[in-house]
Amino acid sequence: GQNIDQPTEMTATEGAIVQINCTYQTSGFNGLFWYQQHAGEAPTFLSYNVLDGLEEKGRFSSFLSRSKGYSYLLLKELQMKDSASYLCAVRADYKLSFGAGTTVTVRA
Amino acid sequence: DVKVTQSSRYLVKRTGEKVFLECVQDMDHENMFWYRQDPGLGLRLIYFSYDVKMKEKGDIPEGYSVSREKKERFSLILESASTNQTSMYLCASSLRARDRGKRGYTFGSGTRLTVV
Numbered sequence: 001g002q003n004i005d006q007p008t009e010m011t012a013t014e015g016a017i018v019q020i021n022c023t024y025q026t027s028g029f030n031g032l033f034w035y036q037q038h039a040g041e042a043p044t045f046l047s048y049n050v051l052d053g054l055e056e057k058g059r060f061s062s063f064l065s066r067s068k069g070y071s072y073l074l075l076k077e078l079q080m081k082d083s084a085s086y087l088c089a090v091r092a093d094y095k096l097s098f099g100a101g102t103t104v105t106v107r108a
Numbered sequence: 109d110v111k112v113t114q115s116s117r118y119l120v121k122r123t124g125e126k127v128f129l130e131c132v133q134d135m136d137h138e139n140m141f142w143y144r145q146d147p148g149l150g151l152r153l154i155y156f157s158y159d160v161k162m163k164e165k166g167d168i169p170e171g172y173s174v175s176r177e178k179k180e181r182f183s184l185i186l187e188s189a190s191t192n193q194t195s196m197y198l199c200a201s202s203l204r205a206r207d208r209g210k211r212g213y214t215f216g217s218g219t220r221l222t223v224v
Binding site: 003008031033035041042043044045048085087091094099 | 112113141143148149150151152153156167192198200212213214215216218
């Protein structure tokens with residue numbers, strides 16, 4: 001399997017920026033995904049990186065450095081509805097392997 | 109809207125029972141997957157299938173089996189349920205490798221299984 005590490009919890013204030021880091025060790029790397037999961041719900045797709053660099057999509061951006069085995073998800077202008085778990089996942093062949101997830105709590 | 113549907117949202121079963129978890133997708137995806145999700149451990153792959161009647165073991169297959177008789181349906185079977193199989197079970201699907209695009213997997217809403 002893969003070795004994927006991300007922080008367990010983060011807390012931030014509404015309107016602020018939060019950066020969630022993810023490091024991984026893998027063979028056959030073929031893309032890195034970020035998913036959002038609200039409590040009791042299914043994970044939903046946020047972003048995808050396969051080449052080095054930054055992908056921006058509205059308030060969310062994701063960065064990848066393949067040589068460093070490193071990615072981050074940047075959440076800007078935080079809203080209360082962004083309180084959720086954020087999952088880093090690495091694809092190799094058919095399979096996605098997931099980190100344990102980072103629970104982000106947004107405070108007013 | 110594309111969907112992955114899991115037949116039950118909540119299940120309570122007794123130790124030793126044979127348990128079937130059903131998953132159906134309407135996207136004509138070739139690949140289907142079963143994960144379990146536990147606090148602090150994240151999602152762990154149990155089994156996956158890349159075609160009808162094909163199956164491959166994931167990272168934690170012990171105590172489970174699967175069945176894929178039709179493309180759209182992938183069943184997870186707990187041969188003899190035990191309390192350590194109490195968990196959230198998530199089904200997912202994706203396109204075949206060369207066509208899978210950038211969205212990774214589509215997940216079902218999950219089945220929370222409690223074994224007592």
